[in-house]
Structure formats: C-alpha cells, structure tokens
Amino acid sequence: MIELDGLTKRFGAKTAVDNLSFQVKPGLVTGFLGPNGAGKSTTMRMMLDLDNPTSGAVRIYGKRYRELREPLKHVGALLDAKAMHGGRSAYNNLLCLAQSNGIPQRRVAEVLDLVGLAPVARKKSKGFSLGMGQRLGIASALLGDPQILMFDEPVNGLDPEGILWIRNLMKGLAAEGRTIFVSSHLMSEMALTADHLIVIGQGRLLADTSMADFIHQNSRSFVRMRSPQLEQLKDVLHEAGIAPVGVPDGGALEIDGVGAEQLGELAARHRIVLHELSPQRASLEEAFMRMTADSVEYHAHAPGAPGAAIDNPARPADVPAWGAGFDAADSTRKGGR
Amino acid sequence: MTPTTTTPDRPRSYSSPLPSPRPHLGHALASEWTKLISIRSTLWTLGALVLTVVGVGMLFVSQTSDRDYESISFTTPALFGLMVGQVAVMVLGVLTISSEHATGLVRTTFTAAPDRFRVLTAKYLVFSVTAFTVTALSVFVVGIAASLAHGGAAAGAHTADEWLGAAAGCLYVTLLGVLALAIGALVRHSAGAIAVMLGVVTLPPVLGAMLIVWEAVAPIGREILQRNVPVALSQLFGMQEGGDLGAAPSNFSNVLILVLITGATVAASYVMVGRRDV
Numbered sequence A: 001m002i003e004l005d006g007l008t009k010r011f012g013a014k015t016a017v018d019n020l021s022f023q024v025k026p027g028l029v030t031g032f033l034g035p036n037g038a039g040k041s042t043t044m045r046m047m048l049d050l051d052n053p054t055s056g057a058v059r060i061y062g063k064r065y066r067e068l069r070e071p072l073k074h075v076g077a078l079l080d081a082k083a084m085h086g087g088r089s090a091y092n093n094l095l096c097l098a099q100s101n102g103i104p105q106r107r108v109a110e111v112l113d114l115v116g117l118a119p120v121a122r123k124k125s126k127g128f129s130l131g132m133g134q135r136l137g138i139a140s141a142l143l144g145d146p147q148i149l150m151f152d153e154p155v156n157g158l159d160p161e162g163i164l165w166i167r168n169l170m171k172g173l174a175a176e177g178r179t180i181f182v183s184s185h186l187m188s189e190m191a192l193t194a195d196h197l198i199v200i201g202q203g204r205l206l207a208d209t210s211m212a213d214f215i216h217q218n219s220r221s222f223v224r225m226r227s228p229q230l231e232q233l234k235d236v237l238h239e240a241g242i243a244p245v246g247v248p249d250g251g252a253l254e255i256d257g258v259g260a261e262q263l264g265e266l267a268a269r270h271r272i273v274l275h276e277l278s279p280q281r282a283s284l285e286e287a288f289m290r291m292t293a294d295s296v297e298y299h300a301h302a303p304g305a306p307g308a309a310i311d312n313p314a315r316p317a318d319v320p321a322w323g324a325g326f327d328a329a330d331s332t333r334k335g336g337r
Numbered sequence B: 001m002t003p004t005t006t007t008p009d010r011p012r013s014y015s016s017p018l019p020s021p022r023p024h025l026g027h028a029l030a031s032e033w034t035k036l037i038s039i040r041s042t043l044w045t046l047g048a049l050v051l052t053v054v055g056v057g058m059l060f061v062s063q064t065s066d067r068d069y070e071s072i073s074f075t076t077p078a079l080f081g082l083m084v085g086q087v088a089v090m091v092l093g094v095l096t097i098s099s100e101h102a103t104g105l106v107r108t109t110f111t112a113a114p115d116r117f118r119v120l121t122a123k124y125l126v127f128s129v130t131a132f133t134v135t136a137l138s139v140f141v142v143g144i145a146a147s148l149a150h151g152g153a154a155a156g157a158h159t160a161d162e163w164l165g166a167a168a169g170c171l172y173v174t175l176l177g178v179l180a181l182a183i184g185a186l187v188r189h190s191a192g193a194i195a196v197m198l199g200v201v202t203l204p205p206v207l208g209a210m211l212i213v214w215e216a217v218a219p220i221g222r223e224i225l226q227r228n229v230p231v232a233l234s235q236l237f238g239m240q241e242g243g244d245l246g247a248a249p250s251n252f253s254n255v256l257i258l259v260l261i262t263g264a265t266v267a268a269s270y271v272m273v274g275r276r277d278v
C-alpha cells in the first residue's frame, strides 16, 4: 500500500507534480498514465525519496521510504534501465545491490534466470540490447522479492514478445498479492495489464478509477457487419427493430446494443451472406487523449503551420492537434543527469 | 476483458521467503568493495600508481650509489613516481562517486540504500583503505629495495623516522584522494572534479611564485610556496627544499592543513548528498 498525500514538486517556476493524492493498493496492477512530461517519473522519484517533495508526503505502509528497514524487501523499482554501470557484468551489477541489503548471493543468479539473462550473466551490461537492459532492470527490481514493485515505462523499446512477457510478469506478481505500480503513456497497453488506473496531466490528478469502470465509461462497443446483400440486410434489421448506429464506409454497418450472436442468427434465418460479423470497441486511446487533451505538455508542430490541425481522420474531433500549445518554459529543463 | 478490482481469491499481501537481515554499514562496505573491484578503471588507476612509483623508484635506486643516501632517505626514490602517481589516486577518488552520477546508477544505489550517509561513509572507507594500502605497499617496496641495495656504511645513519615520514606521505596522498572523492560528490561530474583536483595540486606553486614577486603580498606568496602539495610531499619523503624561504613548516603542520581542508570538504559532501535531489 502506497499513499500519496498532496504531493507537489516544483522545479523553479515549473510545477511538475501538483497536489497529487491517491492510493496504490496491493494485489492489483495500478497503471499510472499521463502524456510526456506529465510528472510520472518525478512522482516515482519522490515515492523513493530520491527527490524531495516541495510539499506533501508519500507513505509506504505508513512510513517514509527512508524509514524502511529493508528497502529492497519492501520496494523494488525500475526507474531507468540504463541506470547500471556498463563496465560491470550483469551479475556484478546485481551483486552490489544484493550485498547492500544482505540479500543472499544465490538470489542474484535466481533473478537473472527468471528474466532470462543467465547465459549473459558474466557479460558487461554495456553491450546489452535495449530489451536485455530492460530485463536487467527488472531483475534488479525483483532482487529483494519485494511486496511493492514500481516500473517506469517498462515496455519502452521492447518487442512484442518482451511486452507480452512483462505484461504476464506483472499480472503474476500482482496475483501473488503484491502491489504493482507501472507508468506508461499507452492506454492500450494499460487496458491489457492494469486493474486500476491513475491518470495525470501536467502534474494534476485527472482520474483514479478501476480499469473496468474506465473501459465501461469510455468505450463504445458495437458490432460491425459486412454483407454483399447490404440492402436486404438493412431491411431485415429494420424489421427486427434494430437501427444501425453508423455506416462508416461502403458495405459495412455498425450496430450497438445487440450481440454478435443474435445478429448472426438473424442473418442466417434470412439466408443473408455475411462477410464480416465482428464485435468492436472504440479505442480507449481516444478516451485517454480526450481526457488529457488540455494538459498535454509537448505538442508537435505541424510542418509549415505551427498549431495547424494535422489532417488525421482517426483523431477525435475534440482533441486539439499536436502543436496547439508548446510550453516554452519546458525547454529550461536541466539536461544531462 | 481485464479482471475487475474485486477478484475475491486474490491475496492482499505478499511475504517473501528470503531472509532479511537489517542492513548496516557492513553491508554497504561489502557492496562498495564489489563495486570497486568489478570495474576496469580501478585496475587502470591503481595499476598506473604501482607502475610509476615502483618503476621510477627502482630506476632511481639502480642509478644511485650508497653515498647518495647520505643526504636523502631510503624512501626518497619512491617520491618521484608518487608525484605522478598521486594523480591516479585522485582520479580513482573522483570516479568512485562521479561514475554513479554519470550512469544514473546513483538512483539505483540510493533506492537500495536510502540511508545516503551510510553509502557515502562506505565509499570513503573502502576507497581510503584501498588507496592507502596500495600506495604504502608501492612506496615500501621501493624503500626496502633502496635500503637493501644501498645500506652500506657510505649511506650514513638512517632512522625509523624516515619510514614514519613515508607512511605519513602515503596518508597525505590518501587524503588527497579523499578530497577528490568529496569534490566528486559535490560536483558530480568526473571531468570537472578531476580538473578541480589538478588545480589544487598544480596551481599553488605557480600562484606562490607570482605573488612573491609582488611586494605587498610577498609573505603570502612565501607561505604558499612552502606549504603546497609537492613541497609537503617532498618533505615527508626526506627531501628538504632549498632554505632561501626561511625555516620550513613542520611535517605535522603540512598534514594538518590537508586534514582540515579535506575534513571541511567531506563534511560539505555529507550535507549536500543528504539533501539533494538525485
């Protein structure tokens, strides 16, 4: 259990995290979502007492992170997979961490095995690919077999197999009763992984809801039908009192509120040939973009016309174009750390 | 699609079967020791130190006769290499901490050990014991070789004091390394911290020589010329500088000055590391 209470962080004039209060509960994967620069990483650093909050506090099982007696046993974190010494072998990188917490040496080999890095345990981590580096970071988070795991964008740069692996890993860890807190800017990824959702934009809390509720509220589900006997199909539907909600492009119908089974049976009864009968869900990504639209930090400029809408039919009408409001103050961010 | 938050059979806490001793300074020392010995730069810097001290020292021993040791110590041959080798000690001191900042490893380190003072203390201890041991071993190898090769009657009387002086000299170099570590902790950039340390060692003789020409500040210039790092180190290794500057300050006062400067910088490093965002 992690509790944030009015957590605020200012960097000079810039408020990176603005009065955040929420709880992260055990036994669940909690997704922490926000666009670039929303303050996710800063929040996580404050949770680990790496950055000092300007005001507010974080409590982990009622304590400040610094007060935890066996930190790695309570919390494992992957903030940045590159945060290892490249000149050290994977094994030695983990060994230093294990020793600092009195974790037995055999555990190092165990976690390397768990993440599939056992064959390259003695290789310098400098030569690791993006995915291998990410796995090493995850191994370091798992080292203390902690109750709480925090991952900052763990799927960044991973291939589909790696993404699937992490997704299953996180679900498995949560199923064991652990608290999993994972940041991302991909709603679609979170929809598959997270049980609970916390959305922030420009450092402020925008949503704190269960994933199921979020999906329920934000996704329209419908069935798409396609048929060579379109007119006939329309008549049949009309007779059955079913009104298609949309006719997106040539030859397809979108129907809301009636299951695919019923529609299929209905068509079969009238001997109508179907080329498509598929349940669909409107993208959660759209819902996320709509939610954070006002607080998107870094907008891209359309070439030639700053702020002009990019011609993008997939974009919901009420989301401003990327390029609507680049915040010049952000360029003052300190480089190189 | 996804499981709802009300999965009933899901446990709400997790307890690890791993043993969990309460971490203390001993754990931090073990961790820092592993860090030190598992990177190449340790080998390079300490190897350079041993090679210059022993190499130059042995060369000097082989080119001198018993009579030359009438006016110098048996440990003096180690001085020449150490003048160069001290730079390696300072570089290692800086890298001990700045490499963690360069890679971002420092966040991982402080997540695993949020007691930053404990981590910093472990770094100071592991570094200083290692630096002192390696420096002293190299110096004493040269000193013993000199005393064996040139211990004849022509070398005159030699006392245990010169060995103590050399030990103090090794301590002096170690203190420079500790100062470098402290500056590395404050500056957090390898190149910047190394530049500062090179300045500390090489600037005062130049500055002193400049000031001594200028009447109004000549006494300050004289003071600087008598108390800078190369002079203090030479004195500890049995080489008295020319007497035109007046009586040389004692070895004790030279070491004391460095102890005070290093102590203050180390204290500052604790304050800064303790409260800074990383």
Ligand SMILES: Nc1ncnc2c1ncn2[C@@H]1O[C@H](COP(=O)(O)OP(=O)(O)OP(=O)(O)O)[C@@H](O)[C@H]1O
Pocket: A011, A014, A015, A016, A034, A035, A036, A037, A038, A039, A040, A041, A042, A043, A185, A297, A330, A332, A333, A334
């Ligand atoms: N050390 C710092 N100094 C100054 N500003 C900072 C610092 N760290 C973060 N910021 C600012 O705080 C804001 C939040 O940054 P943060 O890295 O927490 O965002 P994020 O949500 O993790 O973004 P991303 O998805 O791109 O990783 C940004 O506007 C950033 O410029």
Ligand SMILES: [Mg+2]
Pocket: A040, A041, A042, A152
């Ligand atoms: Mg981030």
